[in-house]
Amino acid sequence: MEFTREIYWNVGHGALTLVPMYLLVIAALAVLVWGFRKRLAVYRQGLPLDRTDQLGARIIDMLQNVLLQKKVARVVWPGLLHGLFFWGFFLLLIGTTLIVIQADFTDLLFGIKFLKGTFYKLFSIILDLAGIVSILMLGGLLVRRYILKPEGLETKRDDAIMHGLLFTILISGFVIEGARMAVTEMGTPLAHWSPIGMAVAGLMSGMDEGALRMLHKTTWWFHLLLVMGFIVAIPFTKFRHILTTSANYLFADRGPKGKLIPLDLENEEAETFGATTLKEMTWKDIFDADACTLCKRCQDRCPAYATGKPLSPMKIVNQIGEAAFTDPDTKLIDLIGKDALWACTTCRACQEICPASIEHIRKIVDLRRSMVLMEGEFPGEEVMAAMEQTEVNGNPLGIGYASRGDWAEGLGVKTLEEDSEVDVLYFVGCYASFDKRNIAVARSFIKLCHAAGVKVGILGKEEKCCGEPMRKMGNEYLYNSLAQENIETINGYGVKKIVTSCPHCFNTLAKDYRDLGFSVEVVSQVVFLEGLLLDGRLKVKAEGLSCTYHDSCYLGRHNDIYDAPRALITAAGGKLVEMAKNREEAFCCSAGGGRILADENIGERISVKRVMMAHATGAEVLLSNCPFCLTMFEDGVKGAGVEETLRPRDIAEVLAERLL
Amino acid sequence: MKILVCIKQVPDMESKFKIAASGTWYDSADLAWRMNEYDEYAVEQAVQLKEQVKEADLTVLCIGSERVKETMKKALAMGCDRGAHVADDDCAGKEPYEIAAIIAEYAKDKGFDLIFTGMQSQDRGSAQVGVLAAEMLGIPSISTIVTFSYADGRIEVKRELEGGVKALLKTRTPALVTCQLGLNTPRYPTLPNIMKAKKKELISLPVADLLKVEARMETVKMYFPEKKGGGLVLEGDPGQLADKLIQILKEKTGVLA
Numbered sequence: 001m002e003f004t005r006e007i008y009w010n011v012g013h014g015a016l017t018l019v020p021m022y023l024l025v026i027a028a029l030a031v032l033v034w035g036f037r038k039r040l041a042v043y044r045q046g047l048p049l050d051r052t053d054q055l056g057a058r059i060i061d062m063l064q065n066v067l068l069q070k071k072v073a074r075v076v077w078p079g080l081l082h083g084l085f086f087w088g089f090f091l092l093l094i095g096t097t098l099i100v101i102q103a104d105f106t107d108l109l110f111g112i113k114f115l116k117g118t119f120y121k122l123f124s125i126i127l128d129l130a131g132i133v134s135i136l137m138l139g140g141l142l143v144r145r146y147i148l149k150p151e152g153l154e155t156k157r158d159d160a161i162m163h164g165l166l167f168t169i170l171i172s173g174f175v176i177e178g179a180r181m182a183v184t185e186m187g188t189p190l191a192h193w194s195p196i197g198m199a200v201a202g203l204m205s206g207m208d209e210g211a212l213r214m215l216h217k218t219t220w221w222f223h224l225l226l227v228m229g230f231i232v233a234i235p236f237t238k239f240r241h242i243l244t245t246s247a248n249y250l251f252a253d254r255g256p257k258g259k260l261i262p263l264d265l266e267n268e269e270a271e272t273f274g275a276t277t278l279k280e281m282t283w284k285d286i287f288d289a290d291a292c293t294l295c296k297r298c299q300d301r302c303p304a305y306a307t308g309k310p311l312s313p314m315k316i317v318n319q320i321g322e323a324a325f326t327d328p329d330t331k332l333i334d335l336i337g338k339d340a341l342w343a344c345t346t347c348r349a350c351q352e353i354c355p356a357s358i359e360h361i362r363k364i365v366d367l368r369r370s371m372v373l374m375e376g377e378f379p380g381e382e383v384m385a386a387m388e389q390t391e392v393n394g395n396p397l398g399i400g401y402a403s404r405g406d407w408a409e410g411l412g413v414k415t416l417e418e419d420s421e422v423d424v425l426y427f428v429g430c431y432a433s434f435d436k437r438n439i440a441v442a443r444s445f446i447k448l449c450h451a452a453g454v455k456v457g458i459l460g461k462e463e464k465c466c467g468e469p470m471r472k473m474g475n476e477y478l479y480n481s482l483a484q485e486n487i488e489t490i491n492g493y494g495v496k497k498i499v500t501s502c503p504h505c506f507n508t509l510a511k512d513y514r515d516l517g518f519s520v521e522v523v524s525q526v527v528f529l530e531g532l533l534l535d536g537r538l539k540v541k542a543e544g545l546s547c548t549y550h551d552s553c554y555l556g557r558h559n560d561i562y563d564a565p566r567a568l569i570t571a572a573g574g575k576l577v578e579m580a581k582n583r584e585e586a587f588c589c590s591a592g593g594g595r596i597l598a599d600e601n602i603g604e605r606i607s608v609k610r611v612m613m614a615h616a617t618g619a620e621v622l623l624s625n626c627p628f629c630l631t632m633f634e635d636g637v638k639g640a641g642v643e644e645t646l647r648p649r650d651i652a653e654v655l656a657e658r659l660l
Numbered sequence: 661m662k663i664l665v666c667i668k669q670v671p672d673m674e675s676k677f678k679i680a681a682s683g684t685w686y687d688s689a690d691l692a693w694r695m696n697e698y699d700e701y702a703v704e705q706a707v708q709l710k711e712q713v714k715e716a717d718l719t720v721l722c723i724g725s726e727r728v729k730e731t732m733k734k735a736l737a738m739g740c741d742r743g744a745h746v747a748d749d750d751c752a753g754k755e756p757y758e759i760a761a762i763i764a765e766y767a768k769d770k771g772f773d774l775i776f777t778g779m780q781s782q783d784r785g786s787a788q789v790g791v792l793a794a795e796m797l798g799i800p801s802i803s804t805i806v807t808f809s810y811a812d813g814r815i816e817v818k819r820e821l822e823g824g825v826k827a828l829l830k831t832r833t834p835a836l837v838t839c840q841l842g843l844n845t846p847r848y849p850t851l852p853n854i855m856k857a858k859k860k861e862l863i864s865l866p867v868a869d870l871l872k873v874e875a876r877m878e879t880v881k882m883y884f885p886e887k888k889g890g891g892l893v894l895e896g897d898p899g900q901l902a903d904k905l906i907q908i909l910k911e912k913t914g915v916l917a
Contacts (some may be wrong), residue, residue, distance in 0.1 A: 226669075271852065272852075372848075376848035381845065401692050461690070477854065
């Protein structure tokens with residue numbers, strides 16, 4: 001016997017079926033297009049932003065994320081449920097498309113049928129399994145959303161519509177199949193290629209053919225109407241993520257990671273700087289809201305949210321979208337709230353995990369820019385004072401600029417002014433220059449360089465703050481003037497290579513300064529030291545050390561440097577016990593985003609929370625690689641009352657103690 | 661309304677100070693410069709007054725070398741309308757009476773309704789310039805004000821006295837006030853105002869045109885305080901600290917006798 005089935009069995013393949021069916025399809029698609037055209041007009045309220053460069057890479061990225069669910073699958077259980085559901089539903093879509101192609105085109109016009117034989121058997125079993133997998137996964141998602149109710153998951157009308165529609169579509173599909181099989185396929189070998197359909201048909205064994213045909217026909221039309229309803233619902237419900245989230249992979253920020261878009265400060269025509277309404281944000285900032293599925297992964301990882309501050313990255317993204325679709329003139333800063341905007345540490349945990357490639361940080365910094373540049377507003381007077389100190393002395397600590405190089409006394413390090421023939425310029429940064437605790441780190445680094453025979457120079461009093469905390473706080477103007485002075489100084493000495501011990505300096509010099517025409521190679525301290533170790537120039541002895549390691553946000557998520565610091569720790573003999581939140585999932589120390597300048601007045605202290613995570617590992621030493629982290633942890637161990645048992649240290653200090 | 665605010669550029673107090681070769685002032689090498697803190701309160705109050713009365717012209721005056729123009733730009737960015745720079749490379753060598761005379765000479769025929777100055781400079785700290793200038797101009801002056809209000813040609817201010825006592829004073833304009841910490845929180849200039857400030861009028865006047873008096877006093881010597889007995893830092897837990905402190909008070913002072 002030929003393995004196939006009659007398409008349009010029982011419903012008929014004449015004009016009475018095809019005309020209303022295709023009219024419905026056309027109408028549904030028309031509503032879909034109309035719905036999105038309306039949304040398109042809303043996206044267009046934003047400023048232009050080119051996101052069509054590197055189109056090939058963008059398309060590959062999109063396909064990987066849509067088809068392989070790469071980002072979605074990073075959170076195991078919901079990711080797996082969604083991924084498998086996606087594949088089930090996607091296969092059903094392909095199957096339905098194949099049926100349409102054969103029945104209404106190849107067979108109708110040319111008499112060609114391909115849904116037969118072995119291919120049909122495979123087609124049949126794959127779709128059958130796709131259907132049941134979809135139902136099971138959807139059931140899992142339903143249990144999660146409506147019974148387990150994970151903390152922070154917002155459930156709205158859209159979710160009920162989506163679950164309801166999808167379940168009914170899938171189940172009615174099996175009813176149609178079962179009814180058809182009960183009449184035509186039961187008892188034939190083909191039935192085994194549709195095991196679920198066969199089981200459903202078995203349930204209908206008591207019905208006579210007339211009733212089965214009646215059931216089949218009505219359910220067929222009902223199923224069709226539901227599918228049309230699904231298409232229509234796409235632009236008007238969260239179903240839109242099928243298209244918008246996919247498109248957001250295409251339009252994603254392609255880096256370099258964590259680099260902000262510079263403000264045009266030369267433009268004398270400009271009347272506003274930064275954003276106050278969404279008309280001063282880009283179209284992508286509005287589109288991001290449409291791509292958001294409220295999965296709350298960002299919120300789950302936000303250190304500000306986790307410590308009781310009024311910031312949820314998810315909420316901000318959606319508030320901007322809401323304003324775009326209701327009142328485009330909404331003052332976003334009032335809507336979101338200043339405390340929420342100032343609470344962000346730009347740790348990038350939100351952006352890194354976002355399965356929809358949404359850009360949270362840029363929005364927050366854009367809104368901060370308008371507060372600072374247009375209103376002269378800061379989260380507190382201490383921040384304004386730090387800005388003024390930086391204007392005067394080139395560092396936010398307010399220490400006289402002339403003493404910037406004093407930390408190196410007695411180490412035999414020269415400034416480039418004294419001798420510019422060096423292997424590397426050590427860009428020390430403000431904290432390692434002035435803060436007593438971090439000076440120890442800078443001195444360790446110099447000892448390591450000298451031991452490895454590297455000739456290091458510093459800028460001394462000619463070095464200024466890289467401008468990173470100011471920039472992240474929104475003070476683009478101050479950042480810009482600091483950056484230009486540093487660039488001029490460094491270029492003036494013909495420097496070939498720079499090493500930074502502060503990841504914030506590193507990110508700024510290596511990425512942000514590029515927009516200002518800076519091109520000198522910049523390496524972070526840990527990568528530089530790892531290189532010396534691998535070359536055999538740096539020799540350290542491995543000496544037991546019970547430790548855990550904190551990935552700083554700006555070395556980790558912003559620059560994907562996870563292995564070099566761990567290699568250094570291992571080389572030093574460190575027995576590393578990882579915290580639960582490590583690498584991409586690391587929990588910020590609280591000092592990023594310019595928060596190093598600000599008092600933390602709302603909620604729990606982030607640094608204490610992180611210190612407790614480190615303490616829970618039972619390690620004796622909390623290693624980090626960033627002066628801001630070290631400062632926060634020195635504070636945090638006291639706040640947590642564990643200063644006797646947990647000692648914050650920088651990797652460079654540990655290495656310097658183990659020099660051979 | 662015409663308003664004048666007088667400011668001084670001073671070194672950041674965190675700088676490493678060295679005595680200059682002359683022995684009568686500090687060496688200006690390696691110093692970071694900024695607006696005298698009390699003058700920032702003066703500028704802020706002047707700008708607030710201008711914003712209150714709407715129709716006002718606010719001039720900022722500063723005596724010094726080319727370098728002080730940077731500080732003047734900050735005042736312009738905060739909201740002053742025009743700058744009057746008295747070019748003088750040796751302003752540090754002038755005593756308060758001369759500085760006051762320069763200001764008075766500049767202001768005498770300009771019809772300023774109000775003049776704001778800081779209550780003193782952070783580097784010389786004489787606290788004389790404002791009040792001397794007012795005397796020379798023949799207008800009332802009120803020093804160390806911590807609140808300020810203006811209505812219909814009259815001002816009402818509070819002065820800070822010893823021990824937290826305040827005095828409320830009223831006077832007619834024209835008048836001069838010297839501003840004390842606590843009067844206000846100086847604003848951070850906005851970027852559009854920084855850009856506008858670059859285009860505002862900033863005229864330089866030679867000091868010789870305005871200085872018509874002779875100095876009455878001279879600085880004989882500037883020096884760091886001699887090192888006397890050092891401080892003592894006690895460390896340890898509070899109970900022991902208290903014991904140590906009592907012991908020291910007993911041994912070295914008579915307060916517990």
